[in-house]
Amino acid sequence: MKRLNGKALVHQWQQLPAHRRTILTLVLWAVGLVVVWQLAWLPSQTRLRNADTRLAQEHELAALLKRVTQRQPQSAGTSEPFTPASLSERARLAGLQVAGLEARDGQLDVNLQGPPAAVLGWLHGLERDGGQVQRLQLQVVDEQLQVYLVMALTEG
Structure with missing residues (x-):
């Protein structure tokens, strides 16, 4: 294989x-631009798309977080009022047995029982x-937890 030297290349170039x-x-300039395009521009565009x-x-998560954090304080202020009917329904949905509900003088006396985790x-x-x-008052009877509860009644 013949070794090319710089002078021979310059001479051949000048003969063209x-x-x-x-x-x-x-x-050669076009090939150089394509190489620059492939090595610099395309990877940076890919990184830019990934960053976008x-x-x-992150914007979607921030919006979701904002909705969740705004909903929590509102739920405490706008939840349904504590009435005998609403407490009985909540207890039923939690899988508890209501033994008694009595409303008097702005208070609600509740007797119920159920599994400890549900109570x-x-x-x-x-x-x-x-x-x-x-x-x-809480009392364990067999594997059930019995509750006697007095709470302020919310009129709604």
């Missing part, structure tokens, strides 16, 4: 007609929704 040298120069996608996802979840929901418990 001027229009061919111009065409070859333009082709991530930004859009504690129901009590937590009452507290979270703004229920004002004035007295609470």
Whole structure:
């Protein structure tokens, strides 16, 4: 294999007609631009698209977080009032058995029973929704938790 030296290449270049040298120069510039395009521009565009996608996802998550955080305080203020009917329905939905509900003098006396996890979840929901418990007695009978509860009655 013959080794090419710089002087021989320059001599061959100069031997080419001027229009061919111009065409070859333009082709070399075009190839150079394509290489620059492939190595620099396209990867940066891909990174830019990925960044735009991530930004859009972050905006969606921020909007969701804003809706959730705005909904929580509103739920405490706009929840249905604590009435005998609403408490009985909540207890039924939680899988509890209501033994008695009595409303008197702005208070509501509640007797109910059920599995401990369901009872504690129901009590937590009452507290979270703004229920004002004035007295609470818990008693375990067999595998059931019995509750006697006195709370402030919300008229609605």
